[in-house]
Amino acid sequence: MIRRTQLSWRRLLTKCGPLFLARNSQLNIRIHRVKSLAVAVRDYVLRSISQETGGLNVEAAKQFVDRLPDVLKRCDENIYGLPFAAEAYAFVHLVDRYRRFWDVLEALLRVGALPVRETALDVLDVGTGPAPALYAVNDFFEEMRTFATGTADCQRLHTVPPRLRSIEDSKAMIHLVHNLSEFTGRPGPFRPDRTKFEGFDPPAARVAKRERLIEELIDVWDYSEPEARFQVQIDQADWQGIDRYHFCIFSNFLTRVDDVLQRESELTHVFRALKPGGLVVVVGGSGSDYPRIYESIEGIAKKSNARRLGGVPNTIRCDYHNVEAEQIKQLYCSIFNAVEQLTPLDDVKKTLPRNRDLWDPSTPLRGPREFSIRAYRGPNRPPGTRFTRQVTC
Numbered sequence: 001m002i003r004r005t006q007l008s009w010r011r012l013l014t015k016c017g018p019l020f021l022a023r024n025s026q027l028n029i030r031i032h033r034v035k036s037l038a039v040a041v042r043d044y045v046l047r048s049i050s051q052e053t054g055g056l057n058v059e060a061a062k063q064f065v066d067r068l069p070d071v072l073k074r075c076d077e078n079i080y081g082l083p084f085a086a087e088a089y090a091f092v093h094l095v096d097r098y099r100r101f102w103d104v105l106e107a108l109l110r111v112g113a114l115p116v117r118e119t120a121l122d123v124l125d126v127g128t129g130p131a132p133a134l135y136a137v138n139d140f141f142e143e144m145r146t147f148a149t150g151t152a153d154c155q156r157l158h159t160v161p162p163r164l165r166s167i168e169d170s171k172a173m174i175h176l177v178h179n180l181s182e183f184t185g186r187p188g189p190f191r192p193d194r195t196k197f198e199g200f201d202p203p204a205a206r207v208a209k210r211e212r213l214i215e216e217l218i219d220v221w222d223y224s225e226p227e228a229r230f231q232v233q234i235d236q237a238d239w240q241g242i243d244r245y246h247f248c249i250f251s252n253f254l255t256r257v258d259d260v261l262q263r264e265s266e267l268t269h270v271f272r273a274l275k276p277g278g279l280v281v282v283v284g285g286s287g288s289d290y291p292r293i294y295e296s297i298e299g300i301a302k303k304s305n306a307r308r309l310g311g312v313p314n315t316i317r318c319d320y321h322n323v324e325a326e327q328i329k330q331l332y333c334s335i336f337n338a339v340e341q342l343t344p345l346d347d348v349k350k351t352l353p354r355n356r357d358l359w360d361p362s363t364p365l366r367g368p369r370e371f372s373i374r375a376y377r378g379p380n381r382p383p384g385t386r387f388t389r390q391v392t393c
């Protein structure tokens with residue numbers, strides 16, 4: 001019998017997770033992180049709507065504010081090619097969704113299910129947008145490394161930084177994330193792995209890579225074809241790892257029932273692309289279409305042998321009465337003040353009567369009462385293993 005020599009990740013997280021969360025709250029870590037992101041977004045937006053010589057560009061500022069109703073009311077439509085839509089989306093949503101994803105990571109940690117490995121964690125975010133989820137993952141793990149360094153018995157949580165992988169279609173979003181990552185000295189993401197989620201098919205990518213390796217062995221190394229095929233089978237590491245992930249994220253991407261139904265094949269591929277024990281996390285709103293969206297996702301997860309994670313709440317409350325919310329409010333006020341000194345904003349205010357908190361300094365920040373999460377764990381199978389259906393006579 002094999003004797004365990006160290007704690008499993010789950011047990012280690014159960015032991016060290018509460019210490020990490022207590023340290024974060026004692027040192028106001030989240031508040032600092034939210035504040036520095038809000039300041040970065042403010043500076044980035046101001047820079048985007050400024051002239052090269054300094055000072056705001058009236059035309060650019062007008063286009064930017066004209067986009068605000070779009071990113072508030074039509075954010076699940078294909079609006080991101082419109083001028084300043086990416087900047088407007090980041091301005092309105094990035095910081096709030098960033099802190100929501102911290103909530104998700106904390107919830108996973110509390111149940112000992114946060115994906116952690118000694119080697120780099122492969123994290124894929126589908127429909128990355130301005131990267132609220134990937135930025136939260138990066139910062140959360142950065143804090144965990146700092147914590148682990150100084151905490152006896154938790155040093156194993158000092159893991160290699162995660163690899164942030166992205167699927168994002170909008171050129172403007174890709175450009176924004178590249179610049180914002182550079183601007184804030186982050187390790188990325190700098191470019192997506194692919195642009196369209198449609199056609200996401202890791203098994204096909206692995207077959208293609210395997211075939212390329214076979215050709216290379218034949219062309220460059222003079223292998224016969226049977227020898228090359230045999231060699232590639234032995235050297236599985238070169239192609240089996242392609243498009244396999246420990247953590248796949250859909251944050252505000254699957255927002256319509258049709259999106260899920262039309263992308264069933266790609267979603268199935270995501271569940272099957274999980275490394276052993278990997279997680280898929282879906283985050284979105286609650287109410288309206290969401291129960292049906294989650295029902296469809298649940299069906300796809302089941303067919304792929306992924307199980308719903310126990311202990312993670314279905315919904316998390318959003319808090320608009322804390323210091324983090326004040327940081328977001330300050331971000332809104334600073335941009336509106338700057339633009340209003342240049343051009344009247346009465347028209348845009350009229351189009352946003354229900355978003356008074358965005359432009360009226362005396363209205364506190366508001367938003368949805370809660371957001372929803374579903375988390376699924378993939379099976380603990382080695383890469384390449386296929387499940388065969390049990391045949392019963």
Ligand SMILES: C[S@@+](CC[C@H](N)C(=O)[O-])C[C@H]1O[C@@H](n2cnc3c(N)ncnc32)[C@H](O)[C@@H]1O
Nearest residue numbers: 075080127128129168169170195196197251252
């Ligand atoms: C509503 S935003 C969500 C952004 C971010 N994940 C968040 O939580 O705020 C959806 C993003 O998905 C991208 N997108 C939409 N359809 C896509 C597709 N078929 N393939 C890749 N990206 C897509 C859009 O460009 C947009 O940036």
